[in-house]
Amino acid sequence: MTAPDYDQRIEHWKTALHQNGYRVTQPRLQVIRILAESEIPLTPQEIYQLSLGLDSPPGIASVYRTLEMLDDLGLIQQIHQPSGCHAICPAVEGHKHLLICTSCGQMRVVEGNEAVSEYIRMIEEQTGYQVEEHLLQLFGICQNCS
Amino acid sequence: MTAPDYDQRIEHWKTALHQNGYRVTQPRLQVIRILAESEIPLTPQEIYQLSLGLDSPPGIASVYRTLEMLDDLGLIQQIHQPSGCHAICPAVEGHKHLLICTSCGQMRVVEGNEAVSEYIRMIEEQTGYQVEEHLLQLFGICQNCS
DNA sequence: AACCTTACTGATAATAATTATCATTATCAT
DNA sequence: ATGATAATGATAATTATTATCAGTAAGGTT
CATH class of the missing domain: 3.30.1490.190 (Ferric-uptake regulator, C-terminal dimerisarion domain)
Incomplete structure (x- = not known):
């Protein structure tokens, strides 16, 4: 994914949070950036591990909470691989x-x-x-x- | 699934165990029967719960061990549902x-x-x-x- | 720009699912 | 029937996820 696409997706997601009455918080932004940036599907634990490299990383509970919220908004989806079933990536729209x-x-x-x-x-x-x-x-x- | 299909599948699986050097044990047979009999995908825990109705049911560890073995032999597969990802059913062959x-x-x-x-x-x-x-x-x- | 309401957070406890350990048992080739 | 050993049950350990709750920060209002 190219840089403009990447930024655009983040802006889109931030708008979606706003419009649905969710606050745009630091922990949420950190999770969102990790997801939008990744070229491979990530598990919640992997997202958490990656976040540990950041300044004041989110707690593991906030990672799960953010993923649940993004899923409710239809912004992410789960990948079902033979090797495991809880990897997550930005949702694919339409057909x-x-x-x-x-x-x-x-x-x-x-x-x-x-x-x-x-x-x-x-x-x-x-x-x-x-x-x-x-x-x-x-x-x-x-x-x-x- | 009709009765002959059901019996045939169980015989097929028993043969597969034999040919691959696995022993055909009571706990394995119990898990195999539950899986072959079910019209809906089942989670490991559901299989275990169902087995509790049998005489001398298998331990939970044996349920997991049997499922791993059946998976290695390609006899079962996982169902990936929006609602959850660890339901199991007999493998679908071919296309x-x-x-x-x-x-x-x-x-x-x-x-x-x-x-x-x-x-x-x-x-x-x-x-x-x-x-x-x-x-x-x-x-x-x-x-x-x- | 400071204030205030309250949604959100981190830390951690609780729960649930899965895997590892090991002494005992049952399978099956001989 | 016997013996070698693969497999088992019971349970401990590990891992993943969810719930709890006092403290914090987002963002609308003034």
Whole structure:
């Protein structure tokens, strides 16, 4: 993610806090910066460990509280990896999916596709289910690592 | 899942244990039966709770040990739900996906599709990633619940 | 710019989930 | 039936997450 994108995301998140009646506090900003800056998904514990390098780092409880708030606002999402399930990254909006390198962990957002939507509609017809949500994540080796 | 399928799966799993040098013990069989029998994904703790209804139920440690073994053998897989990430079900082989009812939890296996494979190949070309694995799970409301 | 309300914080206790330890037991090849 | 040993149960240790509460800081108001 380039610098302007990065700053823009942070501004967007700060605005979202404001508009929802949350205060923009130092601990929250520290967690937000770590998340927005990272190119790989992070666990709550990893975020906490990274924060320890900062001046007056947040307590572990505030890390969890901030993540819960960001999740309520839909600003982050969980990554579900074969190796573990509590890594977190900025939420992917709309019809997009995550592509994650199993070697270096780098993540990349890719566009969804009409073919996938079509597949889901077909499954709905076949099964009678109303599909409300889908989880599609791709794992592989990125160009750097191969 | 019909009764013959159920028995067949248990026989298959027992054979797999044998062929990989694992002993077919009572605690393992108890966990295997609970998993094969269930129509919904179960957490380790739920499996343990269910086992308490049996004669001489396995210890919690054996439940975890059995799940680790079954996972190593590729016989089970984890379900990644928005609400939590440690539910377990028998592994889906080949190009199939899981469809899970967010109301009653019932799961159903659906066939994959050439369109999905095509989408993944397109992403590979666009990004230079070699996609080795993908996670596609659909969540919705089943016919019974709607 | 100082004040005031109260949402938020850090420290830590409590809870829950998972893993490690080890003496005893049960599996299964012989 | 026997013996080697993989596996077990009980429980301690570890790790992750959530709850509690007195003190603090954000930010609207004056």
